[in-house]
Amino acid sequence: MSTVPTTARAVPDSAAADTAKVLAAIGSAERPARAGAVSSSLTFGWRALLKIKHVPEQLFDVTMFPVLFTVMFTFVFGGAISGSPGDYLQYALPGILVQTVVFITMYTAMTINTDIEKGVFDRIRSLPVWRPSLLVGALLGDTLRYLMASTVVVVVGVLIGYRAPGGVLGVVAAVAVLLAFCFSISWLWLILGLKLRTPNAVMGTAMMVLFPLTFVSSVFAPPETMPGWLRAFVEVNPVSLLVEAARGLMDGVPDGGDIGLVLVLAVVVTAVFSPIAMRLYNRAS
Template sequence: MTATTARPRADIDERLSSALAPRARPPRPGPLTASLVFGWRALLKIKHVPEQLFDVTVFPVLFLLMFTYLFGGALAGSPREYLQTLLPGILVMNVVMITMYTAVTLNTDITRGIFDRFRSLPVWRPAALAGALLGDAVRYTAASSVVVALGLVLGFRPQGGVVGVLLGVALLVVFCYGFSWVWTVLGLVLRTPNSVMGVSMMVLFPGTFLTNVFVDPATMPGWLRAFVEANPVTHLVTAVRGLMHGSAATGQVALVLAEAAALVAVFAPLTLYLYNRRS
């Protein structure tokens, strides 16, 4: 019995010594690799919680069907005619509204303690934030695909063709990536996911409805028209609509890209400052 017992113990000691033997450390992952890993984590969360896809599948479908058939006959004579103008706007409105979930998921990680574990890892410090935003960019693309596919079924015919649609979606994703940095600041400052959701909706509802998504700003009162025409979401709708119908001006697209770059330039450093200082 003694010999039989000693043999497994010897095997265990040998394997343990082999595992603990000094060897070369694997190279530290670079910023891109670390960010992609955290981005993959964001996508894996959807696999385990498929309900997270409701905001990129169910809500875009409901919004498109509801507003097309609710306003189409009154504003354009027929839903099909109204759809040609409405779809790019609904596309922008839906995708911009789901950017707030960046802050909600970040704040949830903080409240559950996962945030502190990420900070202790020997990786590029902003990788957790950049990866989460990359994962959200995939969700933005999925929501855009749902809206465009349904629109084509309902009768949407983009005059800019496939290239125009792809360019419009690409511009939308770029802008929303920059806009998401605004929500990362809120996710780090506010205390609970519910408070993040409440503040985000308070900003997004007027920010997306007081635009040119549904009607021409020329029909609005002067004070409201001034706000709508200065709204960056209005600029985005105009550019995406123009790209999809082949009538976008270079200045419109450049303005949206400049606004996206300005959002990143202001809120990305602020996010990293708050991230590094958080205890």
């Protein structure tokens, strides 16, 4: 008669002991609070930066490429276009700054595509975090990369003779407008990264888009020197609008119309394409 209650008591006692062992193993009897949108986004942004620590070669696109672009275009084209590299540098540096950072935006798509290929999305799906935090964090980390590239271009330009008539404030304002624009178009690259199958396909497609947009613009030469049919395209090219906004700020003659158009375009692109990117992300993960 006494065996039944003893056994009945042993089962819950054993379960309680197992539960205590599990709680001791994880270090706390309390469940951790759910990560908020800001904290989880910052965590994934930090994750994007940690990749650089483990793969330092990723810094080439924000260090070596800006140096090569600035020096090469100044000394190769400067004499032919403006008569001297120094004069050309004063005109071209804002455009080279824009071109360099806009090119770097395509790495956002490649990073996301690589995460999909490696199955990272499946692991993140099981985490109790704000769902868009992976994309937002990736964009925050990439924005820091854009800032690093901008700093390299400006420093190299100053070392080889560039002087901004707009002063430090003009340069800072130009970089801020550039970062806002690049953050917005990064949503387009996220869509590309989520749709295409391999990082190589992402890079090939991105280069097909970026080459005509950056080279057929006012980066290297004023539109007034171009044929009418080409000038018509250059003047409505969003990269040209960005270049002229940055050039005006750095030259100390800011054009409110150009700056306003760039900022409005950045807001519109973000508002239109970020929901599409999120929808694709939810399906992919």
